[in-house]
Amino acid sequence: MTEPDARSRDVLEQVPEGVRDALGLRRARELTGGGTPARVYRCEDGDGDAVVVKVLRAGAGAVDGHDLGSFLRKPAQIARIHRELPALSPYYVPLVGHWQGPDWGAYAMPWIDGASPVTLLRDGDPGRQRFLAALRSVFGILGTHGYSASSVPAPPGHGLGTHAGRLARRLPLLTEHLGPLTDGTDLRVNGRPVPSAHELLRRTAAREDVLAALQPPRLYFPVHGDLNLGNLMLRAADAPGSRHGLDPDRQFTVVDPRGIDEHWDPVYDAAKALFSLTLFDAAMTGGFEIGRDATGGYDVRLRRPVPAHSAAAAEVPATLATVGFFRRLGHGDPLWLRRLLYAHAFHVLAEAACRLSDRTVRTFPGATGPAARRELALGLHLSGLLLLDDLLSGPAEPEADPAAHLACLATVHGPATACPLPG
Known part of the structure; x- marks a missing residue:
């Protein structure tokens, strides 16, 4: 996902009212660049923390995996990871909340200050070696834990x-x-x-x-x-945590499972x-x-x-x-x-x-x-x-x-x- 342009307008009204009220949201900017039919917003909550809210509305032409049913299972899959896999939990994005309406669903997670591993490839051969090392580390942890x-x-x-x-x-x-x-x-x-x-x-x-x-x-x-590399966020070892439970000692965070x-x-x-x-x-x-x-x-x-x-x-x-x-x-x-x-x-x-x-x-x-x-x-x-x-x-x-x-x-x-x- 791409950081919203500072000049982009506030689109808080596009976030369902129940989500706005539950999180005390004060403003929202739409994120672009992902591959999802959902609308994705970076929002500021009542405590000044940045949260990402994803909203999907039911519609014709949605393929399997992009449909509302799959979307509604995403929070459950995230919750299951944290509940059943304690060693993997610190590497997985926490949930802030999830909601469901008659023809829509939404869930919220903390904003992750990180970048896809592919950004390492900008640095020539040393970057490729770091990328491959990161890939080994990520899949090693996902496999073991x-x-x-x-x-x-x-x-x-x-x-x-x-x-x-x-x-x-x-x-x-x-x-x-x-x-x-x-x-x-x-x-x-x-x-x-x-x-x-x-x-x-x-x-x-x-x-x-x-x-x-x-x-x-x-x-x-x-x-x-659905582990495209945009769903792996590399984080600096000294990146600050947040009240939502991110561990500052973990160097990557997994986001947005398939459901x-x-x-x-x-x-x-x-x-x-x-x-x-x-x-x-x-x-x-x-x-x-x-x-x-x-x-x-x-x-x-x-x-x-x-x-x-x-x-x-x-x-x-x-x-x-x-x-x-x-x-x-x-x-x-x-x-x-x-x-x-x-x-x-x-x-x-x-x-x-x-x-x-x-x-x-x-x-x-x-x-x-x-x-x-x-x-x-x-x-x-x-x-x-x-x-x-x-x-x-x-x-x-x-x-x-x-x-x-x-x-x-x-x-x-x-x-x-x-x-x-x-x-």
Whole structure:
């Protein structure tokens, strides 16, 4: 989330009255830059403390995970972490309060003075080393004090349903907005033939080796479920605490879980972190350049690629493999690194529909509001097709060289002419 501009107007009236009264709020500024359909406000309470209030109102077109039901489970998941995982609790954002109306929900948490780990990547090679060290530390703590708390056998079909099933559920929304791109016709993307999402789903379900990779043997304590790197806030060791219970000796704080109450696959969280580096963060700030080439195919690339993010992304799988929890995971789950790459590809494809469900106002060159959301959805959809096709048609062990797999995102075909956005 981005710190509100000091010149932005007070929007306290947008915060539900019951929340304003309960917290004694005096002013509110809307935060921007996240990937949520909720409205997020930095508020000042009656004691002068900064609190963040998230408000989601029910609406049509909300995909699963962005719906009001999932949102209302977030406070319960946070409360469960603090109640059942005392060793992880100091690393997890505390709740200030939560509320529910007939068609809305809200919860509040302290303002965290911190920054995403990706900010470390601005400092060249030393920054990348610090970033990877931070990643090892964070996932080490989440594994030791969180995921490992309990586990259950994964039910049959869990992997296929979680990844391919989620995309299948979201395809109707993509079809509504992207039309022919999702009608089953094969495409050309960045100069290479790529099957449609429907065909890739069919091939996924027909491949025993892919089904084996997607299926985790066990599921673990639901620590998060949406762990993009923006949901990890690194804090200085001497950062001040607050009356809401933040521990000044803890160097990171986890925020904004998915809202799940059942055991989960930690590899899903790791894939979300990888997605932050490959596409999500850069796309949300700069969007995509999308064009049509002379053959009628599509060219897609990030408008503002961040080479430091791409370089770090290629090192994430090997880095996680050195973390105690994931190192032990490999003994009974030898295909987890392959599942990480598949989960990442499915995250990209599924996130395309999330961008259509998002109501955040964004502005890119030549596109704002709904047009900017369609640009993000189209760019992610085309990128996701590249990634999943590369896994299904490429080497049998893509985890042996993740950099080669992820390089399909950086391929530039061109020249291309600007592509009119659908809608």
